Amino acid sequence: MWAVLALLFALSSGALSLDKLNMCMDAKHHKIEPGPEGKLYSQCAPWRDNACCMANTTEGAHNDSSYLYNFNWEHCGPMSDQCKKHFIQDTCFYECSPHLGPWIQKADEGWRKQRILDVPLCKEDCESWWEDCKNDFTCKTNWHKGWDWSTGFNRCPKDSKCRNWTEVYPTPKSMCEQIWSNSYLYTTHIKSTGRCMQLWFTGENPNRKVAEYYIKNAQQRQTVAPTILLFLAATSFSGMMY
Ligand SMILES: *[C@@H]1O[C@H](CO)[C@@H](O)[C@H](O)[C@H]1NC(C)=O
Ligand SMILES: *[C@@H]1O[C@H](CO)[C@@H](O)[C@H](O)[C@H]1NC(C)=O
Numbered sequence: 001m002w003a004v005l006a007l008l009f010a011l012s013s014g015a016l017s018l019d020k021l022n023m024c025m026d027a028k029h030h031k032i033e034p035g036p037e038g039k040l041y042s043q044c045a046p047w048r049d050n051a052c053c054m055a056n057t058t059e060g061a062h063n064d065s066s067y068l069y070n071f072n073w074e075h076c077g078p079m080s081d082q083c084k085k086h087f088i089q090d091t092c093f094y095e096c097s098p099h100l101g102p103w104i105q106k107a108d109e110g111w112r113k114q115r116i117l118d119v120p121l122c123k124e125d126c127e128s129w130w131e132d133c134k135n136d137f138t139c140k141t142n143w144h145k146g147w148d149w150s151t152g153f154n155r156c157p158k159d160s161k162c163r164n165w166t167e168v169y170p171t172p173k174s175m176c177e178q179i180w181s182n183s184y185l186y187t188t189h190i191k192s193t194g195r196c197m198q199l200w201f202t203g204e205n206p207n208r209k210v211a212e213y214y215i216k217n218a219q220q221r222q223t224v225a226p227t228i229l230l231f232l233a234a235t236s237f238s239g240m241m242y
Helices: 002-021 042-047 055-060 081-096 123-133 172-178 207-241
Strands: 104-109 112-116 119-121 184-186
Touching (some): 002 207, 055 081, 123 172, 172 184
16 A cells, blocks of 8 residues: 555656746746747757747847847957857757756846756866857856946946956856856766756757756655655554554
């Protein structure tokens, strides 16, 4: 009998949290529900089969001073094209991904109700981003906070100065984790392990399976304790019957 109870318990909690596998966060430009979007633009095209972004959002994602957020990547002069393509990809991933559920958290920000925290990025994607930006410049480590917005676009605050990338971000890890206040977590997992999220992919979205892995893993931790309690309750109950 206890086995049946435990199984029912595991099944019901499993069904609940698998909702997180395919969903959109409650933020500035996200759709309510993910779904096909045939016209996603350029670097955002890999998400066409199932996306949280609309086509117009993905055009905005390719814009230097993106009208999505009035955010200027070129706050320390022109950004190299090789660096910029990673910021475009980062924006596509953030706006379009339907599989960020396990890392969505409440946000205490006026412009969005939810954010992502510690999304485990694949080592290759974080490292190539940093490599390609190594010769660029910025004045801030955390690009979410502390800008001068007086002109409507972000400008470097007075007490900062433009420095080369490697001075601001000594390592790929420091860049990936600090630039968007820990939205991303640096990992040593490579893409083929299926244990990390890919900013760059072609074909079927590989991140669904990754999210599924993290959901199931978190669930196991949550179900072990209740299952032991059920086991104890059930064994003492059956002990009484003998
Ligand atoms: C995209 O279009 C929708 C309407 O179809 C509109 O509500 C939304 O504000 C537009 N987004 C951007 C970023 O322009
Ligand atoms: C970056 O700046 C530091 C400190 O000014 C300097 O030592 C280093 O050589 C610079 N690196 C590059 C790649 O220009």
